[in-house]
Amino acid sequence: MKVYLVGGAVRDALINYPVVEHDYVVVGSTPDEMLSLGYKQVGKDFPVFLHPKSKDEYALARKERKSGHGYTGFICDFDPTVTLEEDLYRRDLTINAIAQDENGKLVDPYNGQADLNNRLLRHVGPAFSEDPLRILRVARFAARYYHLGFIIAPETLLLMKDMVANGELKTLTKERIWLEIEKCLKTSTFHLFLEVINDINALADVLPILPSWSNLETQKIASANKFVATKEMAIDSDTLQVCHFCLCLEACSHEDLKHLEQTLKIPSTFANSLRDFKLLNNFLNEKDFSPENILKFFNLIDLWRRPERFNLLLEILKYAQCQQDIAQTLQNCAMASQAVTAQQVIALGYQGAAIKLGLQTARIAAIEKTLS
Incomplete structure (x- = not known):
């Protein structure tokens, strides 16, 4: 039984990129042996185990053969005679097919180190085309390492285009597509992911609500990311993901948004924020900032019961670098109208159904005073 560190941990360490998790491959072992050593198996049919203390993933060396359509249509062979080289051969990219033994010695049968040095994302072998999920993974890697100068190898890009043309992406579940998108959002590289997806003609399969994606759009998002970094804006990571998502999908229509959700x-946080952002853009484009219209906007975004939605909307505006003065005005109007309470209206003599009208009248007056 031999244990090797594999995948992202080896790759990222070699390019001085932050290592997030450690995955291991185990050669020459069996499920029974792993269980006897205290490892906990993940799933019933997949030879992956969690370390009893670190909880890192340890997978038995395995080979795969295609047995059906899509990214789940595989039969795994994890016999203890499977070699490390055979296990690494089934991986997607050469830079992910490097292993490291317990003494720190690297095992690199497919020249992953050379591709790391040359900043190339190159597929290991023909089995790449059997798994459509790898199209999205490579696009995500290209986005993540773009700032380091990585590009997709021409032969790999051509293979990805062929897979898209053959309809391979249509076998992926929408949930799996969203998971890849979410990983890009966590690193604020969704715009670069979309650029690759557009280049391989895959937008119709991944995000049909976007008919195209241009370099100008990529530059716009990159500018927003740079603005946040330069100004050292205090935006937490979860909020930044939502901001990035909304700016990337700003061009989609309300009908498209409904389709996207379905x-x-x-x-819901992403869907509601994008909906509110588009609603605000429509409001700003109309340039009718009367107290009545401002109150109508506040009612539409449910400012009274969901103030956190409005606060998130303000963060999106900051990220998008648009209408900063208007954003401040809206924030002032929101604070003034939120200060109006039902108790105040009742004290003025309003009763029953008239209380709602009284609230609206008082809020309009508060907004008008703020604007004057």
């Missing part, structure tokens, strides 16, 4: 089943 197909990708995106979290």
Whole structure:
């Protein structure tokens, strides 16, 4: 039984990139042996185990053969005679097919180190085309390491285009597509991911609500990311993901947004924020900032029961570097109208159904005073 560190931990350490997790491959072992050593198996049919203390993943060396359509249509062979080289051969990219033994010695049968040095994302072998999920993974890697100068090898890019043309991406579940998108959002590289997806003609399969993606759009998002970094804006990581998502999908229509929710089943925070951002853009484009219209906007975004949605919307505006003065005005109007309470209206003599009208009248007056 031999244990090797594999995948992202080896790759990222070699390019001085932060290592997030450690995955291991175990050669010459069996499920029974792993269980007897205290490892906990993940799933019933997949030879992956969690270390009893560190909880890192340890996978038995395995070979795979295609047995059906899509990224789940594989039969795994994890016999203890499977070699490390055979296990590494099934991996997607050469830079992910480097292993390290317990003494720190690297095992690199497919020249992953050379591709790391040359900043190339190159597929290991023909088995790449059997798994459509790898199209999205390579696009995500290209986005993540773009700032380091990585590009997709021409032969790999051509293979990805062929896979898209053959309809391979149509076998992926929408939930799996969203998971890849979410990983890009966590590193604020979704715009670069979209550029690759557009280059390989895969937008129709990944995000059909976007008919195209241009370099100008990429530059716009890159400018927003640089603005946040330069100004050292205090935006937490979860909020930044939502901001990045909304600016990337700003061009989609309300009808498209509904379709997006139904197909990708995106979290409500992302969907509601994008909807509010588009609603605000429509409001700003109309340039009718009367107290009545401002109150109508506040009602539409449910400022009274969901103030956190409005606060998140303000963060999106900061990230998008647009209408900063208007954003401040809206924030002032929101604070003034929120200060109006039902108790104040009742004290003025309003009763029953008239209380709602009284609240609206008082809020309009508060907004008008703020604007004057």
